[in-house]
């Protein structure tokens with residue numbers, strides 16, 4: 045008889061008591077399932093970009109040290125939640141066992157290959173062995189197991205797309221899906237970090253939604269990385285500027301928009317201190333969508349007030365309805381983009 | 391001849407170079423003005439609630455220690471930005487000098503009594519002496535001077551309202567003004583921290599906007615503090631529960647709404663770890679407005695994803711158009727509320 049579990053997974057929380065699995069500092073990662081859980085044979089972890097950057101830095105780029113740090117995190121917390129960034133990532137694997145209470149209620153069967161769309165920062169995980177660290181694409185192949193709670197979201201991997209590609213895209217699926225919802229015809233849109241993984245997907249959606257009467261500006265750090273979106277024709281304008289330099293960003297966007305500034309700014313960078321650039325790139329009553337996990341709440345809130353801007357600022361929820369479908373569809377709609385993602389991330 | 395200054399005050403930034411005054415760790419607080427600045431004779435500082443709570447704790451409640459800590463912050467940074475919370479507050483004072491480039495361009499004259507609506511976390515400040523610490527209302531009377539940048543917002547203090555009252559209300563004016571914009575007729579609204587300074591103003595606006603077909607729920611920590619909004623009839627429902635206990639909040643709101651949950655949740659607390667309660671109090675596609683400066687970006691972003699909720703989460707910008715007028719108007723519309731504020735905060 046399996047034990048009865050809470051939909052949110054609170055039955056796994058060890059420390060501190062009474063919180064949810066995400067804010068918990070330690071959760072129970074024993075692999076016997078509760079009646080509403082799914083156990084997964086894990087193949088690959090896709091570590092959140094902000095988290096992996098931090099781990100790589102801490103390890104000085106050494107692969108064995110990266111493995112050690114990752115195993116240490118899981119041993120300590122029962123989940124792969126980076127103690128510095130607070131963030132996780134996601135995984136792919138095969139459904140090994142479905143709890144009694146869920147059978148027939150979920151469209152899954154044992155043996156299905158799925159990606160979990162819920163953060164690793166709350167997912168009970170055991171790493172038996174780390175096989176390969178694909179250091180440039182934040183992916184790590186392991187032997188291990190994980191638990192998906194009843195409230196946890198997942199996607200069965202599409203058969204027409206390579207699995208590592210699907211995983212890379214699903215990890216950032218919230219960003220293009222939100223872009224699709226926020227951008228209106230005629231909007232001027234700035235995507236900060238537009239040459240990155242989430243950034244290019246956002247550019248595709250922004251251009252589709254803003255249409256011919258709109259303007260889509262891709263802002264990246266280096267001329268070199270901007271060649272990617274430029275080669276794909278994802279934006280109307282490409283600007284290389286350091287997004288931590290708020291004043292430079294303001295000036296460059298003013299120039300590109302004849303001083304109008306942006307209706308919508310999508311922040312997809314993986315570094316600190318880009319809140320102010322995002323705010324100043326937008327119109328006084330514009331909207332900023334912070335997908336970047338490196339966003340600091342206080343800096344954004346006080347930053348906008350400090351310059352007297354009536355900016356609407358949205359916290360990038362990793363989940364929005366239909367986000368897996370929307371992101372997969374982008375790859376089908378845009379074969380050249382799919383090709384670039386395939387080369388870069390799988 | 392006064393020197394030419396930047397509208398955003400970047401000419402005052404000492405460390406690190408090239409950032410704006412708010413993220414700067416040190417700004418120039420010399421009191422000679424640039425041509426687009428306004429110098430103010432400061433009377434009272436209204437320290438941000440999260441910041442003052444931290445200072446009081448660090449001082450163990452000792453008034454002399456509080457003074458020392460506050461003077462230390464200003465000596466170190468050239469502005470009253472709490473190094474732990476990152477937040478500031480606001481001030482009232484008298485316009486002493488208006489820069490050449492601003493004269494005639496602003497509706498201000500020397501001698502006007504104003505409140506700055508821009509955070510102390512970016513305002514050049516000098517404290518000559520601290521006279522009185524009003525420990526229960528986060529206000530501190532000083533002799534000192536401050537600088538307002540060209541982009542800085544302010545309000546001339548209304549003549550029909552006592553000045554300390556106006557100051558208290560203006561400090562949190564963004565919250566009720568945003569509530570007014572977000573709440574629609576028929577909405578179910580939860581105000582977390584509804585018995586507090588910003589909370590009661592939000593309740594007033596929420597009830598006005600949600601109307602008879604809506605439902606406004608006031609959530610507070612203690613039965614005792616809930617007596618205040620209850621005595622004023624500000625909400626339809628009053629619930630005493632610890633907002634750091636996400637599951638208890640979810641259950642109590644489910645009970646009060648027949649399992650429907652809230653369309654809009656306004657978070658006005660001054661403590662950490664209430665992100666999850668806010669998310670779970672809302673419908674899956676509901677909206678959470680985080681006015682609390684104790685909000686953690688990552689906890690909110692990953693928290694919503696973790697429970698599979700498509701929540702729209704807004705970062706509480708302290709400024710929104712007309713916020714001073716909206717908040718002052720509440721006091722005129724609701725004389726019993728005005729009386730309570732007068733007793734509590736002035």
Ligand SMILES: NC(=O)c1ccc[n+]([C@@H]2O[C@H](COP(=O)([O-])OP(=O)(O)OC[C@H]3O[C@@H](n4cnc5c(N)ncnc54)[C@H](OP(=O)(O)O)[C@@H]3O)[C@@H](O)[C@H]2O)c1
Nearest residue numbers: 094237239240241242265266269287313314336337360362
């Ligand atoms: N909200 C959520 O649920 C969620 C989920 C997943 C990921 N995320 C977050 O989303 C962010 C982006 O992820 P990603 O996978 O798209 O990252 P990514 O592929 O590494 O892209 C980051 C981009 O930011 C650019 N960038 C870095 N520093 C910059 C600077 N100073 N100025 C301008 N651009 C700069 C990089 O440009 P160069 O290539 O020129 O260096 C790069 O193109 C991360 O912070 C991640 O944590 C959030």
Ligand SMILES: NC(=O)c1ccc[n+]([C@@H]2O[C@H](COP(=O)([O-])OP(=O)(O)OC[C@H]3O[C@@H](n4cnc5c(N)ncnc54)[C@H](OP(=O)(O)O)[C@@H]3O)[C@@H](O)[C@H]2O)c1
Nearest residue numbers: 440583585586587588611612615633659660682683706708
């Ligand atoms: N975004 C901005 O620009 C901006 C500007 C100003 C202020 N703020 C922020 O707004 C927040 C509220 O400010 P305020 O002046 O309204 O503060 P306040 O008057 O101190 O009110 C805080 C309220 O939170 C309640 N509370 C505290 N802990 C709680 C818990 N565990 N569970 C439930 N309720 C709890 C308190 O209830 P009890 O009375 O029962 O203890 C109190 O009513 C602060 O975080 C402040 O930093 C933001």
